[in-house]
Amino acid sequence: MRRISGRYSAAVAAAVATAIALIPQATAATSSRAGGSISLVAYSTPKEAYGQIISAFQKTKAGQGVSFQQSYAGSTEQAQAVVNGLHADVVALSLEPDITTLVKAGLVKPSWSKDRWHGIVTRSVVVFVLRNGNPKHIRDWEDLVKPGVQVVTPNPLTSGGARWNVMAAYGAMIRKGKTHKQAVAYLKKLFQHTVSQDKSAREALQTFLTGRGDVLLSYENEAILAQRKNQPVYYLIPKATIRIENPVAVTSNASDPAAARAFVAFLHTPTAQTIYGDNGYRPVDPKVIRQFNYPVRPWLFTIQRFGGWAKVQKQFFDPKTGIVTKIEEGLGH
């Protein structure tokens, strides 16, 4: 009988000791090692790109010995996680409002975008991803609301990509001369044709690839990735589309600000910009982008056209009064 309690105590002691020994390592966001460590919290699509960029960074003088922790999920989901305490040194998100969320929470300095790049590290465009053969002959925005066409796009509440898609659709209508009211009516029809609401752009791509829907609205880089992974899809860029700009920022509670800033600086070097380009993103460095042949669309517009994200986020995506929120609720049945 003595043995039983001995065994119990030993087991307890072992478990507790293991836990104590390992908890610091698992929770330490900072490392007192000589290289420093960076926690990168990013949106869902650039996982492959950052994997390569990090390796390249670690070969540079500034990056030697720096260890990385990486997290990838829907852009807004990640912003929310950081607000809730997910430790981040560098945030790479899909669109500016998600960084603004962090600014409002005091986790990113308001001056994050005051460099020559305005805080932007990559660009892209909204494209239509289609099945091989394009059986429904989808060519332009109007085709998305033809009878029987099913559209896949993520949930605007959790996915940055979804909001780019919505503004691309809205903007295309405006660019074609429609009024604001007509453009909103188009958005309503577009949502009626939406058959899925995944949490992130990556998940929406997954959904589309399982055979759901006729067209996926996505980032150009996601489409390129899908093709590279030999998925049976191709993409076309509509004539009128929005220029996607993805921001990066160092957080104000970074555990190693010098290393974090060095990494962000590295993202603008030709090496990193080329890696982005190789992964389907459009580099912001004008010299680097010339090495790739990303098509320039005649009716490309930016979010600035509609007052910038600060205005658009409130007008369209406010959880209570936003235009898109109202559309989604109106569609509920």
Place this chain on the structure above:
Amino acid sequence: MARYALRFAALGYLAILLVLPVSLVFWRTFEHGLSAPWHAVTTHDARHAFWLTILIALVAVPANTIFGVALAIAIVRHRFPGKGLVNAIVDLPLALSPVVVGFALLLLYGRLGWFGPWLERHGIHVIFALPGMILATIFVSLPFVVREVVPVLREIGTEQEQAAATLGASGFATFRRVTLPAIRWAVAYGVVLTTARCLGEFGAVSVVSGHLAGKTETATLFVQDSFESFDVTGAYAASVVLALIAIATLVAMNAFRPKEETR
């Protein structure tokens, strides 16, 4: 005749709901041989995911076993105000959606939570780190040891314990020499259930994990993340490993099942 119809219907139900889907996953995993799935589950991220799952269980299971037995004894043998409430609270984790469990922990230990500022000031990370995941797993697997031990304690009655007390044994000695041996199979069964629940936890850790690749991804999260990164092989292979562990659990459950439930 009715007997065969019933047997066929019941077993058929089991087949289409349970057996066929699970068998298909095994089939699809090993369809093209062993090497692809093997490589998928031996990547650094995969191995870390399984190791993290085991580590969490190594903390949660003993904790819930020790305190589970203590709670069971308190509930059955001792008299104290609020006993009924304690009984209900022990069952609470079974009534709560795992997502809600994770959310509640977020409300406590997240940066904006009750203890958030204090934790941040002291540099302690609970949410989006190992302690948070351990807390979530302990929460959801709490009831099992208690629920298995309570009926046995009730059944065996206090005679032997009282006899031991009469003979001069202290409380703890009585526990060690009389109570514990009597409940050991119930405890074993409870431990098996607790372990299974810990290894399989998904919803709660999904909320508090933070998706830190190679750091806060458990085996179950690895399955989901693999599936979403086009790594179907990885998802299936990890699922097969988890399924094999589940089958081992079934064997253990069968061995330790309380006698009233078997023939």
Place this chain on the structure above:
Amino acid sequence: MATRVVALPVPRAAPGGRALVHGLATLYLSLIVLLPLAALLSRSRVEGGHGFWEAVSGREAVSAVKLTLVASLIVALVNAVAGTALAWVLVRDRFVGQGLVNALIDLPFALPTIVAGLTLLALYGPRSSVDVNLAYTRAGVVLALLFVTLPFVVRTVQPTLIELDREMEDAAASLGAGSFATFRRIVLPNIVPAVLSGVALAFARAIGEFGSVVLISGNLPFKTEVASVFIYGQIQSSNPTGAAAISVLLLGISLAVLLAIGGIRRYASRHDL
């Protein structure tokens, strides 16, 4: 030889030791369960009754909760029948592999929910080998819930069936009653508490289910989004009040169901069933 009765003082467990056990156990319970629960309740009331009501009456919330309740109810009823049938077959029947089948019943409990979801998606999803595609449908939701709730009714009915005295059934049979009539009039009333108990457990489990549903359902708002997925979405889109309100709602329903189980058990034991 005369025996002398010696009254020995009966030492009780040191009050300090008992208090320690109580104290530690209560502390553990409070830390692990009560504290998070308190935080949840508190958060749901942060915006007052008005805020709570607004959150639970939002259209998407109502849709998710409705789907959850209806699906769970369907699943509970199916389990009542299928679970009882399985329990019967495992207790009263005899066939090769019965032990294996008995062990398999617990597989949904032992298998992680996300793996369960994956296996269902494999056979009944877009790449199905039998050409059945339930992904993105409500039927898919029900399927996933049926999978995870399989063991509950079976395991509550089995012990009852085992203990059941067969005399009455034999008597009924000897009096010429058909097997179904015997079942209906003699067996059923005796196992009803066990069935209800299992049904309540299955229902409580189903309304909170997340991992198995999240893959096959597609999580379409207003169509296949269940309450737990809705809560997850609310958490991720910085609406903690909404998440807390629906969580408290679900918790309330579960508690009511659990109390019902408690009531059934007490009734059953009082009437010596």
